[in-house]
Amino acid sequence: MPSFDTVSEIDHHELANAIDQVNREVGTRYDFKGSNAKVELSDNQLTMEAESAFQIKQMSPILNEKLSKRGIDLDCLEYAEVIEMNKRARQLVQIKEGLDKDVARKAVKVIKDSKLKVQAAIQGEQVRVTGKKRDDLQQVMQLLKDANLGVPLQFNNFRD
Numbered sequence: 001m002p003s004f005d006t007v008s009e010i011d012h013h014e015l016a017n018a019i020d021q022v023n024r025e026v027g028t029r030y031d032f033k034g035s036n037a038k039v040e041l042s043d044n045q046l047t048m049e050a051e052s053a054f055q056i057k058q059m060s061p062i063l064n065e066k067l068s069k070r071g072i073d074l075d076c077l078e079y080a081e082v083i084e085m086n087k088r089a090r091q092l093v094q095i096k097e098g099l100d101k102d103v104a105r106k107a108v109k110v111i112k113d114s115k116l117k118v119q120a121a122i123q124g125e126q127v128r129v130t131g132k133k134r135d136d137l138q139q140v141m142q143l144l145k146d147a148n149l150g151v152p153l154q155f156n157n158f159r160d
Contacts, residue, residue, distance in 0.1 A: 002137055003130040004158040005123075006107060006144060008099050008151045010072055015095075016041065018066040025062055031055075039063060046077075046093040053082045053089045063093075073152030096151060098125035103149050110147045111140055134160065 022039050026032050037050035037059060048063070050056050064074055078094040099107070104122045111120040111129065118131035118140055131137050141155050 001130050002134050002160050004155050006127040007154050014070040018070045021066045022063050044095040048091045056082050056089050056091050075152045
């Protein structure tokens with residue numbers, strides 16, 4: 001029986017490359033000279049550091065541009081408040097990866113409400129969809145893309 005998995009993943013190699021590009025651009029820009037501004041990646045969290053909140057706000061579009069050029073969906077980023085202390089500003093950016101239970105339930109509900117002859121099952125941080133016809137599975141993919149569940153979705157492990 002044909003099946004596929006619906007997941008929400010990020011290419012970590014492309015993420016690291018985008019952060020390197022951001023740091024390189026921030027290091028060469030005139031408005032950041034001597035400010036020691038940088039972006040760091042640790043686990044699933046980015047830390048943007050600069051001398052002022054204004055510089056952090058200047059770094060955000062640079063980060064967004066580099067990530068989107070590398071094919072990383074910006075819906076997976078969750079910005080926290082800018083924190084200023086000791087003549088430094090810091091902002092944490094959480095990277096959302098994987099389908100949490102609420103999003104997976106919404107995806108299954110969208111699939112069930114479509115009345116297509118497919119089955120959807122939540123398996124950890126992914127949703128497995130199986131059906132008899134390949135066309136039904138492709139319709140489900142389009143439904144999930146149009147549903148706008150708040151996280152970027154990828155479809156992998158398509159089997160015939």
